[in-house]
Structure formats: C-alpha cells, structure tokens
Amino acid sequence: MGSSIARTHLSPSSPFLLTKPVNCIGTSPSHIHLNLQKPIFKKPPNSRFAHDPTSKNPSFSLSCSTIDRCAKVQPSSVSEKVQRLGFEFRSLPEPIDRVKRLLHYAAILPPFDESSRIQENRVSGCTTQVWMEVMMDRNGVMRFRVDSDSEITKGFCSCLIWLLDGAAADEVLSVKPDDLVEMNVGLPSRGNSRVNAWNNVLISMQRRTKDLVEEKGRGNLEQISSLISVNGSCSSKNQASCGLAVHELI
Amino acid sequence: MMITMEAEVNGKKLVYLDNAATSQKPTAVINALRNYYEAYNSNVHRGIHYLSAKATDEYELARQKVANFINAAECREIVFTRNATEAINLVAYSWGLSNLKEGDEVILTIAEHHSAIVPWQFVAQKTGAVLKFIDLTEDEVPDEEKLREMISKQTKLVVVHHVSNVLASVLSIDQVVSWAHDVGAKVLVDACQSVPHMVVDVRSLDADFLVASSHKMCGPTGIGFLYGKSELLSSMPPFLGGGEMISDVYLDHSTYAEPPSRFEAGTPAIGEAIGLGAAIDYLSGIGMQKIHEYEVELANYLYDRLSSVPSVRVYGPKPSRSVTRAALCSFNVEDVHPTDVATFLDQQHGVAIRSGHHCAQPLHRYLGVNASARASLHFYNTKEDVDEFIHALSDTINFFASFK
Numbered sequence: 043m044g045s046s047i048a049r050t051h052l053s054p055s056s057p058f059l060l061t062k063p064v065n066c067i068g069t070s071p072s073h074i075h076l077n078l079q080k081p082i083f084k085k086p087p088n089s090r091f092a093h094d095p096t097s098k099n100p101s102f103s104l105s106c107s108t109i110d111r112c113a114k115v116q117p118s119s120v121s122e123k124v125q126r127l128g129f130e131f132r133s134l135p136e137p138i139d140r141v142k143r144l145l146h147y148a149a150i151l152p153p154f155d156e157s158s159r160i161q162e163n164r165v166s167g168c169t170t171q172v173w174m175e176v177m178m179d180r181n182g183v184m185r186f187r188v189d190s191d192s193e194i195t196k197g198f199c200s201c202l203i204w205l206l207d208g209a210a211a212d213e214v215l216s217v218k219p220d221d222l223v224e225m226n227v228g229l230p231s232r233g234n235s236r237v238n239a240w241n242n243v244l245i246s247m248q249r250r251t252k253d254l255v256e257e258k259g260r261g262n263l264e265q266i267s268s269l270i271s272v273n274g275s276c277s278s279k280n281q282a283s284c285g286l287a288v289h290e291l292i
Numbered sequence: 293m294m295i296t297m298e299a300e301v302n303g304k305k306l307v308y309l310d311n312a313a314t315s316q317k318p319t320a321v322i323n324a325l326r327n328y329y330e331a332y333n334s335n336v337h338r339g340i341h342y343l344s345a346k347a348t349d350e351y352e353l354a355r356q357k358v359a360n361f362i363n364a365a366e367c368r369e370i371v372f373t374r375n376a377t378e379a380i381n382l383v384a385y386s387w388g389l390s391n392l393k394e395g396d397e398v399i400l401t402i403a404e405h406h407s408a409i410v411p412w413q414f415v416a417q418k419t420g421a422v423l424k425f426i427d428l429t430e431d432e433v434p435d436e437e438k439l440r441e442m443i444s445k446q447t448k449l450v451v452v453h454h455v456s457n458v459l460a461s462v463l464s465i466d467q468v469v470s471w472a473h474d475v476g477a478k479v480l481v482d483a484c485q486s487v488p489h490m491v492v493d494v495r496s497l498d499a500d501f502l503v504a505s506s507h508k509m510c511g512p513t514g515i516g517f518l519y520g521k522s523e524l525l526s527s528m529p530p531f532l533g534g535g536e537m538i539s540d541v542y543l544d545h546s547t548y549a550e551p552p553s554r555f556e557a558g559t560p561a562i563g564e565a566i567g568l569g570a571a572i573d574y575l576s577g578i579g580m581q582k583i584h585e586y587e588v589e590l591a592n593y594l595y596d597r598l599s600s601v602p603s604v605r606v607y608g609p610k611p612s613r614s615v616t617r618a619a620l621c622s623f624n625v626e627d628v629h630p631t632d633v634a635t636f637l638d639q640q641h642g643v644a645i646r647s648g649h650h651c652a653q654p655l656h657r658y659l660g661v662n663a664s665a666r667a668s669l670h671f672y673n674t675k676e677d678v679d680e681f682i683h684a685l686s687d688t689i690n691f692f693a694s695f696k
Contacts, residue, residue, distance in 0.1 A: 137302050137639035138691075167517075169631045169648035171662055191662065192629035254616075289626055 085194030093246050120213040123205045124221045144197025151200040165246045170195045171241055176250040178258065184251055188243060198240055206247060214251045219244055297672060304642030307680050312457050312485060312620050312668030313646050314507045317571075321510060324570035328563040336562055337536060337553075351562050354569030355484070355552070358517050361572045362483075362502065363493040369525065371518040371552040374558055376484050377407035379518035380451075380505035382555055383480055384411035386528040387501075388449070394420030396448040399477075401434040401463075402427050402658050403456045406651040408482045412451060416489040421448070428657060431609045440471050447477040454486035456653045458664070459608035460591065460617040462486070469498045476526070484508055485618060488575070490584040494519050506564065511571035515564035518555070527549035532557040549645070583671045590620035590669050590678070597682045598623060603689060607659060620668035622650065625685075628692045630665035636691060641684035 134140045158175055165172040170192035177185040186207045188199040206214050222240045296316045299306045308316060328350065334343035336351045352367070359367040373379040388411075394396070398412050402425045409423075416553045419429050426438045434456070443450070450472045455462050469479045480501040485494050488509035494502050501524070505516040520528075530537055530548050534557035539547040548554045575583065592611050599606045603626040611617045625633055630647035637643040649656045656662060667681055 085298075138636075141636060141639055149695075169663060170629060192631045193695075194629075194632045 080160060120205055120209050120217060124217060125204065127201055128221075141194065144194050144201075146197070146203075148193045148196035148198035151189070151196050151203065155290055158187070159189065165242055172246075174197065174243065174246055174250070176247065176254065178211065178251075178254040182210055184209055184247075184254075184257070186247055195243075199243055202247065203241075211251050211255045215248050215255075217244060217248070225241055295371075301434060301642035301644070302639055304640075307641070307643040307677050307682055307684075309667040309669060309677065310644045310646045310671065311670040311673070312508070312650075312666060314513070315488060315510050315670050316672065317512070318510055318574045319511065320574050321567050321570045325512060325563050325567045328566050329616065333563075335559055347562055350499045350566045350569070351560070354565040354572075357569040357572045360503075361576065362519060363486065363495050364519055365495060366522065368550070368552050369519055369522055371520065371525070371555045372565055373503075373516045373518055373555075374514060374561070375507075375516040376482065376503040376505040377516075379516055380407055380480065380482070381411045382518055383501050383503075383520070384415045386531045386555070387478075387524065388412065388415040388421075389418060390529055392416075392421040392448055395446060396421040397424055397444070397446040398422070398449045398451060399424050399426065399439065399442050399447055400451045401425060401439070401453070403459055403461075403652060403655045404451065404453055405457060405482060405484070406653065408451050408453065408480075409654070412449075422446075425654070428459075428551045430465050431615075432459055432607060433609045433615075434459075434463060434657075436464060436467065443471050443475055443477065445475055447472065447475055450477055450479045451482070452479070453482040453484075454492070455483075455489070455618045456608065457459045457485050457620070457668075458622045458650050458655055458666070460595075460620045460622075462467045462611050465499060469500075473498070484619075489580075489587055489618060491580045500524055505664045506568040506571065509568075509571055510574055511568035512564040514563075515561045515568050517568075520551070522551070525555070528554075530554050530557070534558045536560070559610055578671065586671055587617055587619040587669065590673060590675065591617045593675050594619060594621055594667065594669060594678050597678055598685075601682060601685060601689070603627075604685075608662060618668075619670070620666060622664040622666040624661060624664050625689055625692075627696070628689065633685070633688055633694065636688045637681075637684050640691075641687070643681050643684045645681070651652070 082184055129275060131140055131143070133145060154173060159173050163173040163175055164176050165188075170190050172188065172190045174189075175187040179185060184206065188203055190196045190199055205217065219241045224245065297306065297308060332343050332346040332350070334341070334345065334347040336348040338344060349577075355370050355372065356367045358364075358370045364370060371382065373378070373382060392415060396419070396422055398416065399495070400409060400412065400423060412421075412423055415421060424442055424549040426435050426442060429435045434452070439450070439452075450468060452463055452465070452468055454465055465479075465481055473477045476492050480503070481497065481499045483492055483502050483504045485508070487504040492502070499519070500521055502519040503516065507513040507515075528551075532555075533546075536552050536559070537549055537557040595606060595611055595617060598604060598621050599610075604623050605622045605626070606621050608622065609615050609617060624630055634645050634647035637645055645665055647665045648663050650664070650666055656664065669677070
C-alpha cells in the first residue's frame with residue numbers, strides 16, 4: 043500500500059504549491075520555489091489511489107500549472123490539454139528552457155510508492171527506468187501513477203499524468219504520439235523508439251487502459267470490485283497468471 | 293566527406309560522439325549505394341542479363357573486399373547477414389544446435405553485448421548446454437586468467453568480444469583462442485567494436501567465427517557479416533530456408549548450396565553489401581593502422597579529460613603503456629541520470645552521446661548501475677570534439693547541480 047505522501051497524488055487539493063507564480067514564457071527555474079506542504083488527506087482504504095468516484099477531472103491539478111496560469115479557463119478535455127501543453131512548450135523557443143520546464147514538472151510529480159517500484163510495473167524501454175500503475179474506477183475514469191529514475195523522463199511523465207489522469211478511457215486512447223511532438227524536448231515523439239519516453243509511456247498507458255476496458259467489458263468485474271488495476275505485463279487474456287490486482291473501495 | 297558531421301543540432305554545431313552505436317557515412321558509400329540503384333539495380337545470382345551479372349559481380353566483389361579486410365583465407369568464408377546479431381544467431385542455431393549437448397559448456401564474459409548472450413541462452417535451453425560467465429578484474433576488464441581457468445574439457449565454445457562497447461577494454465583474442473583450442477573448443481569473436489577501428493586479422497587471431505556490422509564501420513545499415521573457417525561452415529546445416537541457399541528442391545526434401553550461399557536465403561541486401569565494400573575501400577584508403585594509432589591518442593585524451601571532471605566516474609581500465617583503451621568512455625555523473633546528461637548535452641550543446649545500458653545489462657548490474665552515459669569516437673573526431681564535449685558536460689553538471 044502506498045505511503046501517505048504517495049496517496050496525495052490524486053487528492054482533490056494538491057499538496058504542492060508554487061510560492062511564486064510562473065511566467066508563461068521564459069520562466070527561469072531560479073524563480074521557481076516549491077513549497078512541499080504537508081499533505082492533508084483521508085486515507086483511502088485498500089488502494090494506493092486516492093479516489094473520488096464523483097470526480098471526472100484530474101485531481102493532479104498542479105502539474106502543468108504554468109499552463110493553467112496562462113489560461114484563465116481550465117482545459118476540461120484531453121484534447122484541450124494537449125493543445126495547451128503544445129502551446130506552453132512552443133512558447134519556450136530555447137531548448138534549455140524546455141528542459142527546465144520539464145525538470146520543474148518532474149519536481150512536482152508526487153512521490154511514487156517505493157513498494158510499487160517492481161518489475162511488473164516497469165515500462166519497457168532502454169535508457170531509463172519507468173514504473174507505472176494504472177487503475178480504472180467504477181465510473182470508468184482512468185487513474186495513472188508514474189515514476190522514473192530520470193528527472194527529464196519524470197517531467198515527461200508528469201505532463202502525461204496531467205493530460206490523462208482522471209480522463210475517460212476513450213479519451214486516453216484518443217491521444218496520438220504525434221500530438222506530443224509539439225513539446226519538442228529530447229527525441230521527437232514520432233516513431234516507436236525504445237528510448238522515447240513520450241512514446242513508451244503513452245503507449246503503455248493506452249495498452250493498459252485497453253486491457254482494463256476489455257476486462258470491464260466482460261461485465262463481471264464490477265460485481266466484485268469497484269476499482270481494478272493492471273500492471274505492466276498483464277493483458278486481458280492472462281488475468282489470472284499475471285496477477286491482475288483487484289482493489290475494493292470502502 | 294561525412295556530411296552529417298557538418299550538421300547543426302539545436303542551433304549548435306553537431307559533436308557526434310555516438311560512434312559505438314553507429315558511424316557516419318562517407319560520401320563514397322552513399323554514392324556507391326546510389327550508383328547501384330541508379331545504374332545497375334538488379335537481383336543477384338539469378339539473371340543472365342547484363343544488369344544481374346553486373347550486380348552479382350559487385351556483390352561478390354564486396355564479399356572479396358570483406359575477406360581481404362580481415363585477411364580471411366577465401367571469400368567463401370564470408371557470409372553476409374543483416375547485422376552482427378544475425379551472424380551470431382546463425383552460428384547459434386546452425387553450429388550450436390547441431391554441436392552442443394547436455395552438459396557442454398559455453399564460456400562468455402559478463403561484458404558481452406546482449407546479442408552475444410541471448411542466442412546462446414536459446415541454445416542452452418534447447419540443448420541443456422551450460423553457460424558460464426567470467427566477471428571483471430579490479431581494473432574492470434574481463435578476467436582473462438579466470439577465463440583460462442574456466443576452460444575445461446567440457447568447454448565447447450568460447451564467446452567473447454574483442455573490444456568492449458562499455459569498458460573500452462581490449463581482450464587478447466589470440467590467447468583466448470589458444471587456450472580454447474587446447475581443449476578442442478571453438479571461439480566466436482564479437483568484433484563489432486574492433487573491426488571498424490583497428491587491423492583485425494582472422495588468420496593471425498585463429499578465431500573460428502568472427503562477426504561484425506557494416507554500419508559501425510562507415511557502411512550502410514542492414515548488412516553485417518559472419519566469418520567462419522571453411523571447414524566449419526561446410527559442416528553446418530542451413531539457418532534459414534528459402535531461395536538462394538538451395539542446390540535442388542524436391543517436394544519432400546532439398547539439398548543445400550555450399551557456403552556462403554547456404555546461409556544467405558532469399559534476396560540479400562545487395563546495395564548495402566556494395567556500400568559496405570565502398571566503406572572498406574574508404575577505410576583502407578586511410579589505413580587501419582593509421583586509424584588505430586590516431587584513435588588510441590584520442591582514447592587517452594578522452595579518458596584523461598573525462599576522468600578529471602569532478603563527480604564523474606569512468607568505467608573500464610585506466611590506459612597505460614600496457615593497457616590500450618578503445619576511443620570510448622562509459623561514465624556516470626554523481627546523482628544525475630545518464631539520460632538526463634545525454635538529453636541536456638543534445639538540447640543545449642548539440643553533443644550526441646548515448647545513455648542506457650548499451651545492450652549490456654549484466655555488465656551494468658555488475659557495476660552496480662542501471663545505466664551509463666557513453667561518448668564514443670571514430671577517426672573523424674578530433675581532440676577539439678573532446679574539448680567541446682568536456683566543456684558541455686561541465687555545463688551540464690552545473691546545470692543539474694543548480695536544481696539540487
């Protein structure tokens with residue numbers, strides 16, 4: 043089970059606050075000071091994922107906060123968020139500023155539960171280690187938790203979490219790797235490179251989402267559980283053997 | 293000459309230091325490829341028409357060039373493959389499955405590339421043969437003395453790299469071959485990191501099998517080669533079935549062509565082979581001994597500069613009069629992920645290095661890390677490239693330190 047800090051990842055009010063506003067363009071990292079306030083949360087039993095069954099919005103509200111500050115209107119759909127993210131990174135013409143922005147997002151990605159850093163949760167890739175937990179709640183909302191041992195990759199993951207955590211499965215599946223090319227950090231997202239963090243993590247999120255959708259489609263899981271999760275090597279066809287985890291809520 | 297080397301990346305002049313992954317291509321190689329497709333594109337060994345004869349001549353001439361380049365006794369000892377990985381798989385599936393049995397031992401080092409380990413795991417699973425690995429000395433080179441001690445009458449094959457793609461160490465292949473042959477074992481040499489950078493003479497080494505990849509030696513991707521002693525190749529069954537590799541085909545059985553055709557099923561990578569021949573002409577025109585001497589100087593310079601950067605740990609042996617390093621350094625910066633280092637070097641400085649496990653996970657586990665960064669040079673790199681890399685790396689380290 044996750045640590046208390048890890049659970050705050052999806053808590054309705056973010057535990058992380060910027061002490062200074064971040065400019066939309068040309069933000070200097072030296073002006074960014076994170077105030078890691080102690081989280082206030084209620085412990086959700088039997089789940090690493092904080093859960094608000096009524097919420098359809100991602101509760102990881104701070105990630106990509108720069109974007110939110112630039113726009114008065116909060117993006118509500120994944121496609122809007124993709125556009126916002128593209129806008130944000132396009133507004134940073136210097137590579138170093140894009141890297142700094144990713145490092146900022148890496149810094150505000152909540153800690154991943156150490157016990158979840160297991161082989162089954164690994165996203166396959168060559169150059170960095172990425173761990174991922176994926177769940178679907180009873181409303182069909184997807185929940186993602188991701189971590190990496192590389193700061194820049196964590197930044198990528200943080201953006202993906204902001205995009206997709208709390209989205210409906212069909213929205214998760216609608217994102218194309220090419221949509222992320224606009225971010226223009228590191229490798230282009232096109233192509234199926236084993237070192238392409240955007241591509242690898244996004245594809246893994248979608249593959250696992252698809253597995254969960256198929257599981258749910260079979261119609262029996264909801265009778266025994268309101269929250270299902272799947273780890274890295276699972277597919278809908280080998281649920282028993284690969285250890286599909288079933289977590290019950292209160 | 294090397295068009296890519298003049299390129300700009302992220303507004304900076306490219307400093308390409310990922311040559312252990314793949315080399316840049318001389319114009320002569322690109323022209324050879326273009327000339328094949330423009331002037332005499334045709335399938336080989338089949339047509340009687342002019343174009344086919346011309347393509348066949350050039351394809352077989354490329355084989356001869358490879359044979360001459362590594363001093364093979366005859367060109368039929370050269371089998372064209374897709375790459376070195378396929379060449380190793382060829383030996384594993386053909387020689388390995390028909391010569392290894394339960395209890396036989398295959399000795400490898402923990403520093404082998406995955407492509408030299410995984411095929412033998414397949415063979416071991418199918419035959420019951422046992423894989424045994426030697427680790428490193430305190431100087432972080434594969435322990436040749438332990439290798440010598442490990443060789444026994446059960447040993448049927450030794451699989452070793454010539455130059456390590458991570459440690460930059462150079463193994464004494466002639467010694468290893470001598471010890472292996474004393475017990476009747478064969479030796480397969482992964483020469484991917486040596487053939488492009490130094491004189492490699494298979495007859496002097498007396499290796500039984502040797503593999504290398506075109507794209508690391510200024511040639512095109514999609515082609516590599518296997519060298520095998522004639523008598524060994526002749527005794528081996530086919531690896532893949534199809535056209536080109538047969539003598540006669542009946543409905544219930546087939547007879548097979550002699551090597552090397554026996555191992556080249558289907559239409560080969562004709563243009564790529566011809567391009568590889570052009571790369572060999574190019575390298576030979578400079579001279580492999582000259583290239584090697586220059587790269588040793590670069591290697592020492594790179595090691596000295598990099599190992600003097602604070603918080604950098606370079607893997608592999610320290611160069612000395614008796615220890616020669618290849619012109620590459622795998623390293624880690626304290627508390628910074630190598631991929632972050634590589635990304636920043638690329639984005640901010642246009643310096644291309646590699647990060648990851650370099651297809652050597654067992655070695656990285658032994659070294660106690662998941663990944664490393666690697667700067668690898670070729671003859672067209674300069675000390676100025678190294679200086680720019682070191683300058684960029686120092687800036688990278690300072691950048692990440694400012695975030696802590």
